[in-house]
Amino acid sequence: MAIITSLENNVMLGLDLINAKVNTNLTVPDAECWIPFEFKLIVEDQIFIYNKDDNACFTLYEIRNFIDKSVSQIALKRQGSIERYEFNCFECYYKMVIYDTLEIDQIYIDIWINMGEYTKGVVYGYDKGFRFVVDIGVFDQFINELRNQLDNIMASN
Numbered sequence: 001m002a003i004i005t006s007l008e009n010n011v012m013l014g015l016d017l018i019n020a021k022v023n024t025n026l027t028v029p030d031a032e033c034w035i036p037f038e039f040k041l042i043v044e045d046q047i048f049i050y051n052k053d054d055n056a057c058f059t060l061y062e063i064r065n066f067i068d069k070s071v072s073q074i075a076l077k078r079q080g081s082i083e084r085y086e087f088n089c090f091e092c093y094y095k096m097v098i099y100d101t102l103e104i105d106q107i108y109i110d111i112w113i114n115m116g117e118y119t120k121g122v123v124y125g126y127d128k129g130f131r132f133v134v135d136i137g138v139f140d141q142f143i144n145e146l147r148n149q150l151d152n153i154m155a156s157n
Contacts, residue, residue, distance in 0.1 A: 001038070002145035004109065006132035013111065014040040015142075017149040018052055022060065022157045030061035031090075035153060039093065041111055043130050048113050056093055063150060070143045073098055077107060077136050092117045095127070098139075105136045 001016040018036040034057040039050040050056040058066075066087050076082045077100070084099040097110035110131045116124035 001040075002142045002149065004134055004138055004142045006134060007106065008133075010044055011130065011132040012040070012042045013109075013142075014038075015146060017058075017063065017146065017153060019149075019153050019156060022153060030064065031059050033060035034058070035060060035063060035150075041094075041113070041130070043132075048118065050093060050118075057091065059090055062087075062090055063146070067143055067147050067150065070098070070139070071147075073107075074136060074140050074143065077105070082107065101133055103133075106133050107136055107139060108132070109134050109139075 001014045004013040005011065016038040018038065020036050022033050022035055036052060036055065036057045037050070038052055039048075039056065041048040069085055069087070073082045073085055081100045081102065082098070084097065087096045087098075089095070092114045094114065095110075095112040097108075097112070099108050099110075101108050108131055110129055112127040112129040114127050
């Protein structure tokens, strides 16, 4: 599992791409190829989980785009500062916002959980969010792990 921990070690975000059969036929757009994932966010005593039984999926397009944009953000931060980047899941599971703290080697990450999607409609009408600071090296490791997972999935198909 690719993991991000906050600078204060009181927030943990884990993301795991599940190795499943992905349609890699060149005639099918990446936006129509689905990759299941597991997600875990722990903030002190609160835990939010999408496990494999929830059938949460990214499209191949969106996970590739997230990885590519994040790699660019990491390079920019190491050169100075970054612009705000927002990643929104097509299926509205969560939103991740990455932006600059203006501190050396640190970024803010906001995670917004869509409560309607998370609770399968029991609770709806709002998102629940958390903002935390992450070392750029930790974020870089997270992205590298996701890229390795994606490469392994694509190689096995």
